[in-house]
Every structure is written in C-alpha cells, then in structure tokens.
Amino acid sequence: MQLYRAHVLVCGGTGCVTSGCMDVHAELEKQLEKNGLSEEINVIVTGCVGTCDIGPILMVYPEAIFYQKVQVEDVAEIVEEHILKGRPVNRLMYQDKTSEIAEFIEKYYDIDFFNRQTRIVLRNTGVIDSTKIDEYIARDGYQAIAKALTEMKPIEVVEEIKKSGLRGRGGGGFPAGIKLELGHKADGDQKYMICNADEGDPGAFMDRSLLEGDPHSIIEGMMLASYAIGANQGYVYVRAEYPLAVDRLVTAIKQAKEYGLLGDNIFGSGFNYSLDLRVGAGAFVCGEETALMHSIEGLRGEPTPKPPYPTDAGVFGYPSVINNVETIANMPQIILNGSDWFNRFGVENNKGTKVFAVAGNILNTGLVEVELGTTLRTVIFDICGGVPNGKKFKAVQIGGPSGGCIPAEYLDTPITYDSLTSLGAMMGSGGLIVMDEDTCMVDLARFFLDFTQEESCGKCTPCRIGTKRMLEILERITEGHGQPGDIEKLEELAESIGDSSFCGLGRAAPNPILSTLRFFRDEYEAHIDGHKCPAGICKGLLNVEIIEDKCRSCGICARICPVNAIAGQRGQPYVVDQDTCTRCGLCIESCPFDAISKH
Amino acid sequence: MSSKLSTDQVQQIAKIIDEYRDQQGSLIPVLHKVQSIFGYLPDEAQKQVAYGLGIPVAEVYGVVTFYTLFNTEPSGQYIIELCMGTACYVKGAVDVQHEIESQLGIAINETTKDGKFTLRFSRCVGACSLAPFMTIGEDVYGRVKQEDVQRILSKYH
Structure with missing residues (x-):
C-alpha cells in the first residue's frame, strides 16, 4: 500500500458540487502535479461534510486544517504555501460568524459546529471516498455482517436490535427491532427487505447525504436486516430527484458484488443476497410504506389500508419489512459494538442519535447529528449559530408537511419522539426549518397545505377534497378576504380530515394548520379581523400608497401599472385605487423619487 | 398528442423492453428510459410499452399521469x-x-x-x-x- 505524507479531503456533497468543488478538485490535482507532489499527497473526494453553506470545503490531514469557500484561484496558494512549505493559509480558514472579532479557527475539531455533534450514522460521511469500497472496509465496514453471518443466528440479530431500543428514524418512531421480529416470524419462503429512501419532506436532506457519502453502510445495514428476517432480496427505493445518490449507490452495489459481499454464499455462510435499486418518479405519497411498495411493483403509488401489514403481505404479496435509510445505517454499528454501547447514547425510550438537516433563516445551514434528548436551542444556536442578520428567532418547523412549528418559548425542550409529539409536531425525517420574525405563519400553513393538496394521491375523499377546502380558506385569509368563523371552520375540517383519511399523508395534512393555530392564533386573527399581516408578507393585506410630499406627478407609475389602478394629473399627487390595485409592486420599482410605499 | 414514431425510435423502445421483460415491476424503470429518448412520453410510445410488457394501455397511462416526473407533453429546449x-x-x-x-x-x-x-x-x-x-x-x-x-x-x- 502506498504511503502518503498528507491527505487532502475535498467535500463532494451536492451543496459543494453546486458551489464548484469539482473545478477546485481538478485544479488541485493540476497544482500537485505541477509541483511534483502527486506521489506524496493523496486527494480524496468525500461525501457531505455537513457545513453546506460554506463550500467548497477542503480539509488537510494530518493537521486537520479546515478551509472554507475555496475558489479555483485559491488552490495554488494552498498547494505552494501549506502543502509545500507547511504554512497554512489563514485567510481561507473557518471563521466563527457568531463572534464579533474576525477569528479564524484552524482545526476541524475546534469548530463548534463539529465538536458538539455525536456522529454514529454520519461517522464516514465527509471522511471517506464513498466510491471506494476499500475505504469503507478500512473503517470496520462489512465487519458487522461478517460477525452476524458467522457467529449469530438471525433471531440473535433481531434480539440485539430490539435491545438497542432503536426506533424508526423515518417519522413515526416505531421500534425497529419489533418490526424485524414481525418479519422474522412471518411465514413464507420469499420475503423482502425494503429501504425507504424516498426522502420527500421539503427541507430534509439527511438521507441524501448519507446515500452519497456512505452508501456501503446502507448496503451492510440492508444485509443485516434481511438476514434477520430471512429475506434474500432487498430493494432500495430512491427518489429520482437525487441523481448523485442514485449514482453512488449503483457504484457501491457493483463493488460489493465484485467483492462477493452481495451474491451467493456470502462469507461461506450459505446466505444468498441480492440488492436492487428502484428509482421513484416524483410522488410524495410514495414515502408512505404501502404506496412505496405499489410503486416498486410498477403501479400507481397509492396507499392501501392496513391490515394487511407489510410484514404479512407486502411487495408482490410477500412478507416485507420496510425501514428508513437512517434506521438501516444504524444497524451495522449496533451489531458491531453491541446494544449496550448504543444504549449509552440518548435518553430513556429515545436511544441513539438523530441526524437533522437544518436550513432556512439560519447562520450555518447543514447536517447535524446529535444525541436524542439534546435541546433545540443547542442545535439551532450553539451548533448552527442562530438566526442571521440580527433578526429575531420566531419558530422552527420540524417534521415537514406532516409536522408542526415550535415557537421560541419551547427552545429548551429536549428533542425526543415523545416531546415533539406533545408539542403538536413530530420527529418526521428530521428536517428543521428555522424561521425569523419576517415569516408569516398563516402563509407558511398555506404553503404546506398547497404542498399536501397537490401531492394528495386522490384516492380518499377527506384528503382529496378536505385539503382543497382548507387550502381555499387559507388562501382567502392570506389574500385579505378572511371571514369571521374561518378559524373554527379550519379546526373542524382539520379534525375530520385527521380522523378519517386513509394514510399518514392525509391524517397528518392538518398538522401545520393546527400547530400554527396553537402557537400563533393571534396572527390568524390579525389577518381576519384586523386586515393586517403582522410579518408584512401577505400581499393582499398590504396597501400601496403614494406619499404626497414626494410625488412629482411625473406619471411613470400610472403608465407602468398593468391594471390602470393609478390616476392623477399634472401638478397634483397621483392616487392609487386600492380596489383595482393587485399589489404587484411594479410602480414602487419604477418610481424615480421613492414616493410609493407598501405597508 | 398522437405522433408517429420513427423506425429507429421503435427499435430503441423495443430494446429497452427486452432488457426488462422478465423483471417484476419493471414498468417505472422502463418509462424512465423511454422518456429519456423523447424528453416526454408520446401516446404511441406508451402503447408500445404496454404491448411489449403485456400491461393494459390504460394502466400504463394511469402510471404515467400519476407521477409528476413523467410528461405527456413535449417541453422546451x-x-x-x-x-x-x-x-x-x-x-x-x-x-x-x-x-x-x-x-x-x-x-x-x-x-x-x-x-x-x-x-x-x-x-x-x-x-x-x-x-x-x-x-x-x-x-x-x-x-x-x-x-x-x-x-x-x-x-x-
């Protein structure tokens, strides 16, 4: 094996690729070649490091120097100064954006964003080259499945996962061990294991980063779960919106086959296993397990009632167990290190860690893995740096369109499945969208309803028509035509849709409304009774007015107005007809004297 | 939107169908590949897929219109x-x-x-x-x- 003096890690996650890391990588190879360093320095393209808004990112080991926002022009300096002469380049180092003095932080492990995390699931992402199976193996990869196949019976794998207390990371938090046990006990020669990688919640990108950054951990986890239930065939269902993840997984499966880790008689144990990929086609409802299974069968992804549960009759009518990506990624570590080790992380009934994708109005957007029971404040403020631009934190949206909002007064709540449910939100897949004071909560509820209404598969009436009616009411309110009694109507509809819908999508559809009503009822009232949008977002509740003192009656606004809502004559200030005005704002942009305002 | 397919296009679709013929639940992967030829899924192509895989045309159409990533209209450059x-x-x-x-x-x-x-x-x-x-x-x-x-x-x- 060739030895290297130093390793340069280039983050190759989707965020960094968009910021141009591939050009930086090419330039790095070129500069190393030019300086005759190609044999001494090893360049590795890794999965997502997690700090997605400061890419492209380079890390130089053994010193663990962390460079951010590296441009192609900066590469020559890093190579000549740091790699050749051993003088790290200060100006490109990580900067603590929360501190007032520009302070550069040299080392990866001194950065708050990283050193407060506990990385079990993400232990390899951002560290290894995910396209090389050898790097995964060097980090104890495929040892858990080797241990299981050579030393453990399937039921022992089930027991170990049960003892670990691992709960489903896809939303509901159903104990993963019990699901495996049901699959293990199901009768039949043919069984299927399915990995749900249809990460449809807007604002969630944990599974994508994991698939891109450590695909072999998913393969190994799938093998363990399949061995436990007695399945010889597995499917990973990935959404088509993640081309890079699909690509990395295809490569990983091919390599595992070449190494004999997938195929017949694995490790001479007699266990045969085949893993296939199924790519979705853009339907949010396919994240629901029965809908997903119909999609694998090549049908419309519509949910069917349970029972029969997937463990009795799943894909093609055979017993199937379905788990989320992150749940599966935990399994190799649990089998390798034991359930006692896993139990050291987290709190009662909520063991282990959870990966969160933090985005929205937040200083450090990115991927964070913390122990369950960590407070929201720690994640949002201590790790991710809080709300930027001096704005005030208003609420955090958790759990996507099925979840809810949590306002500032509950920031010290420890994050557990149960605490979030009691606040009317849910763990969901782990997307955290932070919102500042400029966000209108009624408009946000409308946004989510618009989403669920459009993604409703149309099979059951409460979801198909009920969400449409709720959306109409919300649109009416945000457009300024709210009526007394609308809030009560929303509550009534929410209750019946939640009770009577067919699948989780419909049952959870009213959650964004119920949760914003619970914590921000005054905003709804301000829209309906006071005809005001406190955050200044809802256009229908804004008035466009011409400031008399500033108007020079030039007439530009009247000419540009697409609906002829502005009139006037020379020598007198122009006037906006509020009934005709559509609040498009064109006049405000066109006025040379800043004489038009919206409030 | 009914349009005649060229001989070359018919052959390309036939090749895709052959590749997946014996696999269970292959309709969605086949449609993905056929769409990559045209940029959308013309009626004639949907029919060929239906006959080739032995699935009713209505069922293929049902799947195509269910998923948002499948288009039945041509799109811009x-x-x-x-x-x-x-x-x-x-x-x-x-x-x-x-x-x-x-x-x-x-x-x-x-x-x-x-x-x-x-x-x-x-x-x-x-x-x-x-x-x-x-x-x-x-x-x-x-x-x-x-x-x-x-x-x-x-x-x-």
Whole structure:
C-alpha cells in the first residue's frame, strides 16, 4: 500500500458540487502535479461534510486544517504555501460568524459546529471516498455482517436490535427491532427487505447525504436486516430527484458484488443476497410504506389500508419489512459494538442519535447529528449559530408537511419522539426549518397545505377534497378576504380530515394548520379581523400608497401599472385605487423619487 | 398528442423492453428510459410499452399521469426547475418565480412560444443550503436573487 505524507479531503456533497468543488478538485490535482507532489499527497473526494453553506470545503490531514469557500484561484496558494512549505493559509480558514472579532479557527475539531455533534450514522460521511469500497472496509465496514453471518443466528440479530431500543428514524418512531421480529416470524419462503429512501419532506436532506457519502453502510445495514428476517432480496427505493445518490449507490452495489459481499454464499455462510435499486418518479405519497411498495411493483403509488401489514403481505404479496435509510445505517454499528454501547447514547425510550438537516433563516445551514434528548436551542444556536442578520428567532418547523412549528418559548425542550409529539409536531425525517420574525405563519400553513393538496394521491375523499377546502380558506385569509368563523371552520375540517383519511399523508395534512393555530392564533386573527399581516408578507393585506410630499406627478407609475389602478394629473399627487390595485409592486420599482410605499 | 414514431425510435423502445421483460415491476424503470429518448412520453410510445410488457394501455397511462416526473407533453429546449421546498420558499423563491415569469412571459408549467424554455417547480432537491435553488438543463444555480434572473437567462438566449 502506498504511503502518503498528507491527505487532502475535498467535500463532494451536492451543496459543494453546486458551489464548484469539482473545478477546485481538478485544479488541485493540476497544482500537485505541477509541483511534483502527486506521489506524496493523496486527494480524496468525500461525501457531505455537513457545513453546506460554506463550500467548497477542503480539509488537510494530518493537521486537520479546515478551509472554507475555496475558489479555483485559491488552490495554488494552498498547494505552494501549506502543502509545500507547511504554512497554512489563514485567510481561507473557518471563521466563527457568531463572534464579533474576525477569528479564524484552524482545526476541524475546534469548530463548534463539529465538536458538539455525536456522529454514529454520519461517522464516514465527509471522511471517506464513498466510491471506494476499500475505504469503507478500512473503517470496520462489512465487519458487522461478517460477525452476524458467522457467529449469530438471525433471531440473535433481531434480539440485539430490539435491545438497542432503536426506533424508526423515518417519522413515526416505531421500534425497529419489533418490526424485524414481525418479519422474522412471518411465514413464507420469499420475503423482502425494503429501504425507504424516498426522502420527500421539503427541507430534509439527511438521507441524501448519507446515500452519497456512505452508501456501503446502507448496503451492510440492508444485509443485516434481511438476514434477520430471512429475506434474500432487498430493494432500495430512491427518489429520482437525487441523481448523485442514485449514482453512488449503483457504484457501491457493483463493488460489493465484485467483492462477493452481495451474491451467493456470502462469507461461506450459505446466505444468498441480492440488492436492487428502484428509482421513484416524483410522488410524495410514495414515502408512505404501502404506496412505496405499489410503486416498486410498477403501479400507481397509492396507499392501501392496513391490515394487511407489510410484514404479512407486502411487495408482490410477500412478507416485507420496510425501514428508513437512517434506521438501516444504524444497524451495522449496533451489531458491531453491541446494544449496550448504543444504549449509552440518548435518553430513556429515545436511544441513539438523530441526524437533522437544518436550513432556512439560519447562520450555518447543514447536517447535524446529535444525541436524542439534546435541546433545540443547542442545535439551532450553539451548533448552527442562530438566526442571521440580527433578526429575531420566531419558530422552527420540524417534521415537514406532516409536522408542526415550535415557537421560541419551547427552545429548551429536549428533542425526543415523545416531546415533539406533545408539542403538536413530530420527529418526521428530521428536517428543521428555522424561521425569523419576517415569516408569516398563516402563509407558511398555506404553503404546506398547497404542498399536501397537490401531492394528495386522490384516492380518499377527506384528503382529496378536505385539503382543497382548507387550502381555499387559507388562501382567502392570506389574500385579505378572511371571514369571521374561518378559524373554527379550519379546526373542524382539520379534525375530520385527521380522523378519517386513509394514510399518514392525509391524517397528518392538518398538522401545520393546527400547530400554527396553537402557537400563533393571534396572527390568524390579525389577518381576519384586523386586515393586517403582522410579518408584512401577505400581499393582499398590504396597501400601496403614494406619499404626497414626494410625488412629482411625473406619471411613470400610472403608465407602468398593468391594471390602470393609478390616476392623477399634472401638478397634483397621483392616487392609487386600492380596489383595482393587485399589489404587484411594479410602480414602487419604477418610481424615480421613492414616493410609493407598501405597508 | 398522437405522433408517429420513427423506425429507429421503435427499435430503441423495443430494446429497452427486452432488457426488462422478465423483471417484476419493471414498468417505472422502463418509462424512465423511454422518456429519456423523447424528453416526454408520446401516446404511441406508451402503447408500445404496454404491448411489449403485456400491461393494459390504460394502466400504463394511469402510471404515467400519476407521477409528476413523467410528461405527456413535449417541453422546451431548456427546462427551468425552480425548487419550491420549504427552505427555498422561506428564502424568497416566489420572488424569483415572478421574475422569471415576467421575463419570459410564461406562467408555471408553460413553455415559451419559441420553444426555448419550460418553467416548472421541482420538489425539494435537498440543496437547502443554497436556497433559493434552481436548475436550467444541467446547470445549477444557488442563492438566486430576483435581480440575478435576467443575467442568468441571458446566457441561454
């Protein structure tokens, strides 16, 4: 094996690729070649490091120097100064954006964003080259499945996962061990294991980063779960919106086959296993397990009632167990290190860690893995740096369109499945969208309803028509035509849709409304009774007015107005007809004297 | 939209069907591949897939219209996909949408008269750190502001 003096890690996650890391990588190879360093320095393209808004990112080991926002022009300096002469380049180092003095932080492990995390699931992402199976193996990869196949019976794998207390990371938090046990006990020669990688919640990108950054951990986890239930065939269902993840997984499966880790008689144990990929086609409802299974069968992804549960009759009518990506990624570590080790992380009934994708109005957007029971404040403020631009934190949206909002007064709540449910939100897949004071909560509820209404598969009436009616009411309110009694109507509809819908999508559809009503009822009232949008977002509740003192009656606004809502004559200030005005704002942009305002 | 397929296209589709014929649940992967030939799924192509896989035409049509990534209409030379995930929405994707619409004179899901651009929403692509996010063909644009739109679009004119 060739030895290297130093390793340069280039983050190759989707965020960094968009910021141009591939050009930086090419330039790095070129500069190393030019300086005759190609044999001494090893360049590795890794999965997502997690700090997605400061890419492209380079890390130089053994010193663990962390460079951010590296441009192609900066590469020559890093190579000549740091790699050749051993003088790290200060100006490109990580900067603590929360501190007032520009302070550069040299080392990866001194950065708050990283050193407060506990990385079990993400232990390899951002560290290894995910396209090389050898790097995964060097980090104890495929040892858990080797241990299981050579030393453990399937039921022992089930027991170990049960003892670990691992709960489903896809939303509901159903104990993963019990699901495996049901699959293990199901009768039949043919069984299927399915990995749900249809990460449809807007604002969630944990599974994508994991698939891109450590695909072999998913393969190994799938093998363990399949061995436990007695399945010889597995499917990973990935959404088509993640081309890079699909690509990395295809490569990983091919390599595992070449190494004999997938195929017949694995490790001479007699266990045969085949893993296939199924790519979705853009339907949010396919994240629901029965809908997903119909999609694998090549049908419309519509949910069917349970029972029969997937463990009795799943894909093609055979017993199937379905788990989320992150749940599966935990399994190799649990089998390798034991359930006692896993139990050291987290709190009662909520063991282990959870990966969160933090985005929205937040200083450090990115991927964070913390122990369950960590407070929201720690994640949002201590790790991710809080709300930027001096704005005030208003609420955090958790759990996507099925979840809810949590306002500032509950920031010290420890994050557990149960605490979030009691606040009317849910763990969901782990997307955290932070919102500042400029966000209108009624408009946000409308946004989510618009989403669920459009993604409703149309099979059951409460979801198909009920969400449409709720959306109409919300649109009416945000457009300024709210009526007394609308809030009560929303509550009534929410209750019946939640009770009577067919699948989780419909049952959870009213959650964004119920949760914003619970914590921000005054905003709804301000829209309906006071005809005001406190955050200044809802256009229908804004008035466009011409400031008399500033108007020079030039007439530009009247000419540009697409609906002829502005009139006037020379020598007198122009006037906006509020009934005709559509609040498009064109006049405000066109006025040379800043004489038009919206409030 | 009924259109005759060329002999070459018929052969290409036949090859895809052959590749998947014996696999269970192969309809969706087959449709993905057929769509990559045309950019959409013409009626004739759907029929050929149905006959080839031994599935009723109505069922194929049902699947095609269920999933948003399958198109039954041809699209423009460049497809603009504007992400409408929560993070993009919170960070002003709607302003970007309005700017594109007014620049191109089309609404969402429409194609410009010259057949150059089609504007669509995409579901969250997970690039939330770069919100608002959009793609034009294979090119990606992050942190798009209203005032950037004209400059970006001019690259394709």
